[in-house]
Amino acid sequence: xxxxxxxxxxxxxxxxxxxxxxxxxxxxxxxxxxxxxxxxxxxxxxxxxxxxxxxxxxxxxxxxxxxxxxxxxxxxxxxxxxxxxxxxxxxxxxxxxxxxxxxxxxxxxxxxxxxxxxxxxxxxxxxxxxxxxxxxxxxxx
Amino acid sequence: xxxxxxxxxxxxxxxxxxxxxxxxxxxxxxxxxxxxxxxxxxxxxxxxxxxxxxxxxxxxxxxxxxxxxxxxxxxxxxxxxxxxxxxxxxxxxxxxxxxxxxxxxxxxxxxxxxxxxxxxxxxxxxxxxxxxxxxxxxxxx
DNA sequence: CCATTTTCATTTGTATACGAATAATGGGGC
DNA sequence: GCCCCATTATTCGTATACAAATGAAAATGG
Numbered sequence: 001x002x003x004x005x006x007x008x009x010x011x012x013x014x015x016x017x018x019x020x021x022x023x024x025x026x027x028x029x030x031x032x033x034x035x036x037x038x039x040x041x042x043x044x045x046x047x048x049x050x051x052x053x054x055x056x057x058x059x060x061x062x063x064x065x066x067x068x069x070x071x072x073x074x075x076x077x078x079x080x081x082x083x084x085x086x087x088x089x090x091x092x093x094x095x096x097x098x099x100x101x102x103x104x105x106x107x108x109x110x111x112x113x114x115x116x117x118x119x120x121x122x123x124x125x126x127x128x129x130x131x132x133x134x135x136x137x138x139x140x141x
Numbered sequence: 142x143x144x145x146x147x148x149x150x151x152x153x154x155x156x157x158x159x160x161x162x163x164x165x166x167x168x169x170x171x172x173x174x175x176x177x178x179x180x181x182x183x184x185x186x187x188x189x190x191x192x193x194x195x196x197x198x199x200x201x202x203x204x205x206x207x208x209x210x211x212x213x214x215x216x217x218x219x220x221x222x223x224x225x226x227x228x229x230x231x232x233x234x235x236x237x238x239x240x241x242x243x244x245x246x247x248x249x250x251x252x253x254x255x256x257x258x259x260x261x262x263x264x265x266x267x268x269x270x271x272x273x274x275x276x277x278x279x280x281x282x
Numbered sequence: 283c284c285a286t287t288t289t290c291a292t293t294t295g296t297a298t299a300c301g302a303a304t305a306a307t308g309g310g311g312c
Numbered sequence: 313g314c315c316c317c318a319t320t321a322t323t324c325g326t327a328t329a330c331a332a333a334t335g336a337a338a339a340t341g342g
Binding site: 006008009010013015020021022024025029039043046050115117121122124125129134137140141 | 147149150151153154155156157158159160161162163164165166170180184187188191204205252255256258259262263265266270271273274275277278279280281282
Binding site for chain 3: 164167171196197198199208209212232233234235236
């Protein structure tokens with residue numbers, strides 16, 4: 001069948017379904033975290049905990065966020081007192097980010113809630129299906 | 142292992158991976174469509190073609206868009222001359238949306254490019270994997 | 283037929299998301 | 313030491329995305 005004649009069903013397109021699944025995940029995340037932390041703010045904190053002190057642009061690269069996006073995320077985390085900024089002694093362009101004491105103190109609880117959101121999101125799938133889904137998604141990054 | 146002690150790896154969380162996959166899809170969509178049409182604008186047009194004339198809120202529900210989101214999308218499609226709005230004779234609250242002649246004339250080409258974006262996105266997977274992925278994602282909506 | 287409830291559309295505010303442009307700084311080659 | 317290029321951070325503009333509130337109009341129930 002030629003491309004022109006093949007019927008197009010929005011509901012069958014992977015991009016559209018991905019948006020629906022992402023929406024459900026965001027909704028489940030909001031149900032656990034409330035207004036306290038958004039998924040991207042959570043990701044930035046989790047990554048900053050993993051890698052330790054790093055620059056804003058590097059944190060953005062490590063969390064797949066544009067320089068403009070990571071700036072806003074970091075600004076809001078600093079406003080909440082969860083992330084701190086210090087000058088880099090060896091490079092006047094950059095400032096070094098790290099978790100504040102308050103931010104670091106939340107990490108264990110955040111990890112626990114993060115696992116819970118993942119469990120909520122994957123709830124419709126059994127163990128084998130979860131493994132298969134993650135393997136397939138990883139091929140598409 | 143208790144929740145508290147289980148290690149947390151951002152890269153293993155389905156929500157984070159979903160964001161990466163969605164980003165790649167958006168990038169592939171942009172490569173095909175350029176600045177002409179965004180994924181959501183495309184979805185609104187494809188759905189409007191499927192269901193024919195309908196109200197703005199109904200189009201939003203059928204494309205999984207909030208009332209505030211669909212309003213912006215429709216406004217921009219109307220500004221481009223792809224969608225037209227007429228008053229509903231039987232209900233003064235709502236206005237009926239439909240594709241303009243220009244919008245309807247683009248549908249065949251849009252479908253073709255939509256299929257191409259889907260193909261680009263699924264390119265890393267073989268036929269069986271594509272089928273499995275869509276089946277798994279559909280369980281999670 | 284009137285009061286309660288729903289629905290439609292709009293608006294406001296906040297938070298991603300990214301392209302593009304800019305200024306300041308750093309590093310490499312020569 | 314100096315020029316070119318890369319990197320850092322910021323800013324602007326546009327486009328989702330959604331909660332919440334509003335006003336108008338329709339549907340519903342007694």
